[in-house]
Amino acid sequence: LRPPESHEETDGRPLPPGWRSYTSPEGQRYYVNSCSKETTWRRPSLSAEAPQRLLARHQSSPYGKLSHLCSQPSIYNINCVTFPLPGEGPEQQLLKPNEWSYCDYFWADKKDPQGTTSVAGFEVLLQKQLKGKQMQKEMAEFIHERIKIEEEYAKNLSKLSLSPLALQEEGTLGEAWTQLKKSLHDEAEVHLKFSNKLHTEVEKPLLTFRGDNFKKDLKKYDHHIADLRKQLMSRYAGVEKARKALADRQKDLEVKTQQLEIKLSNKTEEDIKKARRKSTQAGDDLMRCVDLYNQTQCKWFEEMVTTSMELEKLEVERIEWIQQHLRQYTTLRHETDMFNQSMVEPVDQLLQNVDPSKDRELWVKENKTSEVRPVDMDI
Amino acid sequence: LRPPESHEETDGRPLPPGWRSYTSPEGQRYYVNSCSKETTWRRPSLSAEAPQRLLARHQSSPYGKLSHLCSQPSIYNINCVTFPLPGEGPEQQLLKPNEWSYCDYFWADKKDPQGTTSVAGFEVLLQKQLKGKQMQKEMAEFIHERIKIEEEYAKNLSKLSLSPLALQEEGTLGEAWTQLKKSLHDEAEVHLKFSNKLHTEVEKPLLTFRGDNFKKDLKKYDHHIADLRKQLMSRYAGVEKARKALADRQKDLEVKTQQLEIKLSNKTEEDIKKARRKSTQAGDDLMRCVDLYNQTQCKWFEEMVTTSMELEKLEVERIEWIQQHLRQYTTLRHETDMFNQSMVEPVDQLLQNVDPSKDRELWVKENKTSEVRPVDMDI
Structure with missing residues (x-):
């Protein structure tokens, strides 16, 4: 030694x-x-x-x-x-110096301002994921509400388009009017189509993206890292215990060495040898415990890096997925407006062509009673 | 004579x-x-x-x-x-040879195919006016229904835009999401504005154009022409009566003349003179009656022309009024689509700018627990 x-x-x-x-x-x-x-x-x-x-x-x-x-x-x-x-x-050096990667920033625990409770860094990442999942679900709910509003709007427009109001208007004005009602029917169709597409192309993907398994998967990550932390804790306790044992043995060795100074005897020398052996053994035990601890911490470290980078990937996927489907939403909205506009164009065209004298001609031809004017009676 | x-x-x-x-x-x-x-x-x-x-x-x-x-x-x-x-x-010749003017075509009565009932030509014109008035009213009702639908749609959109769903989404995606909700709010405003403008610029003018007095005015026209027809009828009866009286007198004169052939007497000659005088008087009466009749028919004729041309003007006014307000409707619809589209543009812009790595940077800066990685424990 x-x-x-x-x-x-x-x-x-x-x-x-x-x-x-x-x-x-x-x-x-x-x-x-x-x-x-x-x-x-x-x-x-x-x-x-x-x-x-x-x-x-x-x-x-x-x-x-x-x-x-x-x-x-x-x-x-x-x-x-x-x-x-x-x-x-x-x-x-940062592991990913050019990115704000999760794997570089969540090693310690997060304490609240009072310092009474603390959350592990990894838990902060998991909470971000779960919040993201919740946001995605709420967006789907939002879209669902919009779908219901559009459906009802379409239903009301369609019902109105079938109303018999002003059905008997005649001539070119009558044509324009009929087209106006038809355009309302088409408008209803556009909104119904919008609502259907919102359902299949936005709501459904948002709802079904990362189904029920996602939370289970996150729990697995959580358990995995938590298990490693637990192991780390027990290994740390082992180190502490071994450190204490070594200190005790060294104190014992010291006592024995002092006794040797007071009374030189073979018996005491034997005791010192024994105490020295025990102290060396305790030192070896401590070394072994530290090594086990370090192995566990290394394992935890590696899993933290791997898993936080996995969470990072999941977050990017989620954002891109939502981005993609919200863009689909705006595209559909845009299309709806475009279609709506095109529905009104033929009405505009017919309104442009309204011609009272032409209407009169048609109506007179159909309804005239006689074009022969009366003459004076003769005796 | x-x-x-x-x-x-x-x-x-x-x-x-x-x-x-x-x-x-x-x-x-x-x-x-x-x-x-x-x-x-x-x-x-x-x-x-x-x-x-x-x-x-x-x-x-x-x-x-x-x-x-x-x-x-x-x-x-x-x-x-x-x-x-x-x-x-x-x-x-037609009074207005280059137009299909009402004044040229409604002189006789209109008989139904069975010939059991007949409607005066002027009545046909009045019915057209009343139908037009009814159509205008029904269009206003139609617009009113549309206003209600738009109001409800706007109300629902507005309510949804205020929902707390996905309120906690973060970063650039969060901004896009907030803008999406804001755009919904704006969209609701656009539809509310559409509905308000429909009310003031389409429904109200359609409803108030030719108020309750219109029917009274038409009734006045109707009574005026009907009175003239009634007068015409009594004058015609007068003519018939005078014609019959003249025929009786002439028959009497003929009888007297035949009597003169049978027995020549001063008495008979006096009777013939008297009968001839009466016949001449009856002829004058008939002539007077015919003249009165013709005066009345002339008056009726003039009023028919004046009034049917007035109705024609009213009809043109009505069509142009409706045309103008339906065009206002399509203009407002068009504007609504344009505005709606412009509401979605900033959402599109923000969705374009969604950047997961930028979001991560912001979030990590705010939430990181520690960037110091663990090290091996040493003894």
Whole structure:
């Protein structure tokens, strides 16, 4: 057993921030960056040349090495997740530096202003999704209401178009009038068509997009991440327990060493050896617990990234879907106006052609009683 | 007293059809066309040179002249009005040869196909007017129904536009959605405006055009013409009675003349003189009655022309009024469509600008929990 490595490099030259050096069981020195999880055999220089990534960072961690027991000033723990202290360690590059990607911004928990309750970052993302789903449903309801309004409007227009009012108007004015009623009938048809198309091309897609399974799927994501957090919590508890056990063992070792100073005996020396063995064992246990914790946190990290990017994709899909169908709505509205307009055109045409003298001619031809005028009676 | 003139000209040359010659009290010969009511001192020739119109045809008729008592083959009488027989007399020129004017075509009565009932020509014109008035009223009712439909539509759209559905949609999509609801509100306003303008600019003018007085006015026309017809009827009865009286007197004179042949006596000669005087008196009475009748028919004729032309003017006015207001209706409809279309344009614009990544940026900035990623725990 070697004593824990000091924070300073043995040859006096300082390591870049976040790096520490350890000695392997074979006696060879290696370097670990506790923030970036990088490990390397080559001494990192201050010139900050991009350090070589460790392919399997946990597997190659040197087990059984107890480095330092002192509190870690460069990290802190929030809700069982370990974060670097602000300003400590190398600056973190965003995973997707050119996008405002969910995967970069939802690591900590969200606290309300009073700090009484907190919501996990992932929960914030899920709530956004569920709200989006709700909005989509409400838009479909809105469109449904519009459909009902259009249907009723069409029904009323159609009914009016069949009314016998002014059915007996004659001549060119009569034609224009008949066309006006016909145009009303066509207008009703246009609105009925609008309402039907709104149903099939807007309401239905909005309603059926992400059916009932969506919430189940989101719950799966939620459970998955929550399970990982739970595991993280238990692993963290394990670390704490092991840390406490190590402290107890080291205190015991210290007591034993003090006893040796007071009364030198083989019995005490045996006790010290035993206490030292137990302390080493406790150190190894702590190392194992930390490693398990780190493995779990790494797993959680990866799932957080994967899942939040999945949620991001779902959100984009939702917005594009709604955009597409609201555009379909405006297209249909536009068409309705265009059709309506075209319905009125023939009325306009016929009204343009209304000609009282022509009407009179037709009516007189049909209704005249006699064109022979009376003459004076003769005796 | 001179015996009635023969149908043939005394000098042997035939007169053109419809013309007869009479001798004035002063012994001068004059010529009368019983169809065209023309009278002239100049003998009309067969070359049918346009005869000079008599300025005051009745006043210059030679009273006290009994021309012929035989039935008049060139005229016939329908419902107390005297018409020329078809093909007899000079062809009548239309009063308004270039128009199908009411004043030319409604002189006789209209009989139904069974010939059981007949309606005066003027009544046909009045019925046309009343039907027109009814049509105008029904159009106003139709527009009123449309107004109600538009009002309800506007009310429903407005209500929907205020619904809280999908109120919490966010980002650029949220903006587009808000605009969509706003556009619905505007659309409701457009339809409400349409309905209000329909009321003031179409329904009201149609309803108030020719108010309740119109029917009264028409009744006045009707009574006026009917009174003239009634007068005509009584004058006709007078003519018939005078004609019968003259026939009786002439028969009496004939009997007396035969008696003179059987027994020549001063007493009989006195009786003949007396009978002849009475016959002449009866002839004068008939002439007076015919003259009165002709005056009344002339008055009726003039009023028929004046009034039917007035009705014609009313009908033109009505058609133009309705045409103008139905065109206002189509203009308003057109505007409604145009406005509606312009309401959808900003929605389209905003939907065009929907940008999920921009939305994500805004949302992440507002909702992010932490962009610091976890690091491995160190011992």
